[in-house]
Amino acid sequence: MVTYxxxxxxxxxxxxxxxRGWREISNRGRIATEQxxxxxxxxxxxxxGETAGAAMRxxxxxxxxxxxxxxxxxxxxxxxEQLADDLAAPRGKLKRALDEASAHGLTxxxxxxxxxPSGKNESGQSYESGRFPAMPPTQLFDPQFLLGPALAKxxxxxxxxxxxxxxxxxxxxxxxxxxxxxxxxxxxxxxxGLRVTAKMWHDTEKxxxxxxxxxDADDIPRDKSPAAxxxxxxxxxxxxxxxxxxxxxxxxxxxxxLPAAVRDDANRLVLNGQHADASLALQAHTAKEPxxxxxxxxxxxxxxxxxxxxxxxREALKSKLGxxxxxxDPYAGKKDVPEHKQLYILGLDTQGDGKAAVxxxxxxxxxxxxxxxxxxxxxxxxxxxxLERIGKLQxxxxxxxxxxxxxxxxxxxxxxAPEIDGxxxxxxxxxxxxxxxxxxxxxxxxxHEDGRSHLTVLGHSYGSTAVGAAASGGPGLGADDLVxxxxxxxxxxxxxxxxxxxxxxxxxxxxxxxxxxxxxxLTLGKNPAVEDFGAQPLEVNDGGHxxxxxxxxxxxxxxxxxxxxxxxxxxxxxxxxxxxxGPDGHTPIIQD
Amino acid sequence: xxxxxxxxxxxxRMSEKGAEDWARHFTQSMARxxxxxxxxxxxxPNYTKCVGKNDEVPEDGRxxxxxDARAPLDGDQHEQAIKRIQAALKERGxxxxxxxxxxxxxxxxxxxxxxxxxxFTLAIDGFRKRxxxxxTVITPCLLPPGKEQQQx
Numbered sequence: 001m002v003t004y005x006x007x008x009x010x011x012x013x014x015x016x017x018x019x020r021g022w023r024e025i026s027n028r029g030r031i032a033t034e035q036x037x038x039x040x041x042x043x044x045x046x047x048x049g050e051t052a053g054a055a056m057r058x059x060x061x062x063x064x065x066x067x068x069x070x071x072x073x074x075x076x077x078x079x080x081e082q083l084a085d086d087l088a089a090p091r092g093k094l095k096r097a098l099d100e101a102s103a104h105g106l107t108x109x110x111x112x113x114x115x116x117p118s119g120k121n122e123s124g125q126s127y128e129s130g131r132f133p134a135m136p137p138t139q140l141f142d143p144q145f146l147l148g149p150a151l152a153k154x155x156x157x158x159x160x161x162x163x164x165x166x167x168x169x170x171x172x173x174x175x176x177x178x179x180x181x182x183x184x185x186x187x188x189x190x191x192x193g194l195r196v197t198a199k200m201w202h203d204t205e206k207x208x209x210x211x212x213x214x215x216d217a218d219d220i221p222r223d224k225s226p227a228a229x230x231x232x233x234x235x236x237x238x239x240x241x242x243x244x245x246x247x248x249x250x251x252x253x254x255x256x257x258l259p260a261a262v263r264d265d266a267n268r269l270v271l272n273g274q275h276a277d278a279s280l281a282l283q284a285h286t287a288k289e290p291x292x293x294x295x296x297x298x299x300x301x302x303x304x305x306x307x308x309x310x311x312x313x314r315e316a317l318k319s320k321l322g323x324x325x326x327x328x329d330p331y332a333g334k335k336d337v338p339e340h341k342q343l344y345i346l347g348l349d350t351q352g353d354g355k356a357a358v359x360x361x362x363x364x365x366x367x368x369x370x371x372x373x374x375x376x377x378x379x380x381x382x383x384x385x386x387l388e389r390i391g392k393l394q395x396x397x398x399x400x401x402x403x404x405x406x407x408x409x410x411x412x413x414x415x416x417a418p419e420i421d422g423x424x425x426x427x428x429x430x431x432x433x434x435x436x437x438x439x440x441x442x443x444x445x446x447x448h449e450d451g452r453s454h455l456t457v458l459g460h461s462y463g464s465t466a467v468g469a470a471a472s473g474g475p476g477l478g479a480d481d482l483v484x485x486x487x488x489x490x491x492x493x494x495x496x497x498x499x500x501x502x503x504x505x506x507x508x509x510x511x512x513x514x515x516x517x518x519x520x521x522l523t524l525g526k527n528p529a530v531e532d533f534g535a536q537p538l539e540v541n542d543g544g545h546x547x548x549x550x551x552x553x554x555x556x557x558x559x560x561x562x563x564x565x566x567x568x569x570x571x572x573x574x575x576x577x578x579x580x581x582g583p584d585g586h587t588p589i590i591q592d
Numbered sequence: 593x594x595x596x597x598x599x600x601x602x603x604x605r606m607s608e609k610g611a612e613d614w615a616r617h618f619t620q621s622m623a624r625x626x627x628x629x630x631x632x633x634x635x636x637p638n639y640t641k642c643v644g645k646n647d648e649v650p651e652d653g654r655x656x657x658x659x660d661a662r663a664p665l666d667g668d669q670h671e672q673a674i675k676r677i678q679a680a681l682k683e684r685g686x687x688x689x690x691x692x693x694x695x696x697x698x699x700x701x702x703x704x705x706x707x708x709x710x711x712f713t714l715a716i717d718g719f720r721k722r723x724x725x726x727x728t729v730i731t732p733c734l735l736p737p738g739k740e741q742q743q744x
Contacts, residue, residue, distance in 0.1 A: 388649055566700060567694040
């Protein structure tokens with residue numbers, strides 16, 4: 001309980017100092033996490049055998065502990081900063097009350113009670129000195145009733161009563177703030193031991209939410225340009241930046257224009273919470289396994305419907321957890337992971353089919369950056385395969401650069417890619433994605449440390465439709481090169497409509513790929529690989545709809561060349577007459 | 593990967609070390625043919641996992657190796673050197689998939705070739721601007737010996 005004396009002697013700087021200390025511990029947790037992940041694990045990855053495996057598991061636990069320390073200490077710091085801020089109002093109110101008491105010749109004692117001296121009223125009647133305890137005015141009676149008609153007319157007696165009310169309300173407000181903060185801080189409990197469990201991460205999410213008002217969520221830019229987002233971020237103090245990452249990680253992690261390292265820090269806090277949720281959900285679901293086989297004739301043909309439904313849900317939960325685990329520790333068990341393979345999570349949303357933006361290599365320092373937009377049927381569950389693909393694109397590009405140049409490739413699944421149903425036949429999802437994709441590429445430009453890097457945007461399948469919609473709308477994508485592969489149409493009829501030099505628009509489609517063949521030239525626009533679209537014909541190898549990343553093949557090699565700004569080999573334009581059966585079993589839908 | 597029979601077709605087997613040793617040997621062999629010398633500091637083995645057509649990533653240890661090596665050579669000599677490599681590869685039964693000379697400020701000489709039986713591919717590029725030839729060997733999807741192939 002806060003007393004008058006506590007509030008009178010309060011030094012808010014003590015709270016801000018304490019917050020700074022907790023923030024420092026939080027930052028050390030972050031640095032230690034990075035050291036374990038980037039340095040210690042890298043050394044162990046070079047070792048083989050059971051001992052190395054055990055060491056790697058221990059380091060992963062250690063890394064999680066430091067990350068947990070970062071998150072929880074960040075929350076404590078945020079609360080203390082909030083406490084210091086909130087106490088400014090009652091502290092100021094008390095100071096004003098004391099100044100006023102002094103000005104009116106009133107005294108305030110150690111308990112906050114206000115005393116007035118004896119005197120005479122306007123009618124010449126004497127009255128004794130008196131004392132009013134500090135109480136919020138809501139608890140006071142009407143002055144006329146409390147003081148009586150004679151005293152109620154004496155100005156400095158009324159003033160003493162009024163000041164006692166002000167002091168009382170200041171103390172009361174401070175007490176309410178203290179209690180609120182105490183309740184939240186009291187919840188920040190952890191268990192003994194070195195293992196951060198899913199339950200603990202789950203609780204961390206709640207702790208973060210409880211700290212919601214520390215830095216105001218309303219101050220985080222919404223629907224602003226990446227440049228405005230970056231300006232807002234740069235205008236914050238380091239402590240404020242840390243607080244926003246700690247308290248509003250999802251909102252900060254999604255802001256285009258902010259440094260990739262910041263977004264990655266924020267989104268990894270989100271990821272840990274989501275991973276914990278998924279882990280707990282799987283545990284809970286597993287515990288509810290229904291009877292698989294019933295001892296009756298009806299179930300002789302296989303598992304019961306209830307078990308089948310339960311198992312389907314279990315597989316979905318396992319799959320989601322697997323994806324999140326891979327994002328958390330993508331190189332578990334791998335040796336020699338170089339810096340350019342480090343993942344930066346630039347966006348993460350596990351709701352519905354899920355959305356993600358993940359960079360391989362730091363896009364803020366890369367000389368060449370490529371944004372890969374996948375297409376039909378891609379969901380968050382596709383992430384492991386899609387990450388391998390951007391890895392292959394990066395390797396393919398890097399061999400074309402000079403030794404000192406770096407390449408970052410980004411998976412952008414920031415839109416709701418259509419399923420193979422009616423939604424793939426309309427450009428609706430592509431147009432929905434356009435503004436977000438433009439914001440993302442503009443943000444990539446804005447966050448780059450050394451000015452312009454060479455930026456390529458690649459669209460596969462319906463992803464090319466989304467890229468086309470984004471390039472042709474608004475101010476365009478601002479890309480140096482565009483690549484369309486396996487496209488069912490780009491929403492436009494000519495490369496000139498993409499608001500960039502058509503000689504830097506590349507398109508390839510294999511004759512065996514059924515998607516350009518069946519879906520282009522209908523509702524999504526012209527096949528960009530045909531001659532009169534006006535793009536450069538990117539030479540591709542034979543193969544089906546997913547053949548554009550086959551190792552050592554022309555499609556992948558040429559995409560790498562475009563990403564690196566090297567001359568790609570050009571092939572013949574696409575013509576339907578080239579169609580033949582694909583070697584990977586993709587049979588064309590329409591035969592000549 | 594595609595239809596069941598093709599997805600589960602036995603993969604060629606080779607360990608990562610075996611693949612890397614072979615790639616080193618082969619890039620050095622190409623360099624000898626071209627009469628150039630690989631700068632040992634530029635050698636870079638890149639490993640990725642194999643990916644199926646529906647984005648599936650098997651966890652049975654299968655991998656792809658892209659092995660890059662660079663050799664300095666004056667841009668004027670790129671065409672001649674790469675033609676020597678092409679001739680040597682032809683003798684070994686490799687098939688040329690493409691040969692392209694690009695002129696201009698970003699001039700390059702490009703040769704793509706492959707072993708039609710084993711699926712190993714080669715990419716050779718001469719970058720005139722920086723007087724450098726890049727030799728790359730890319731393996732097909734390989735499964736290390738002793739590992740059980742994951743079935744789909």
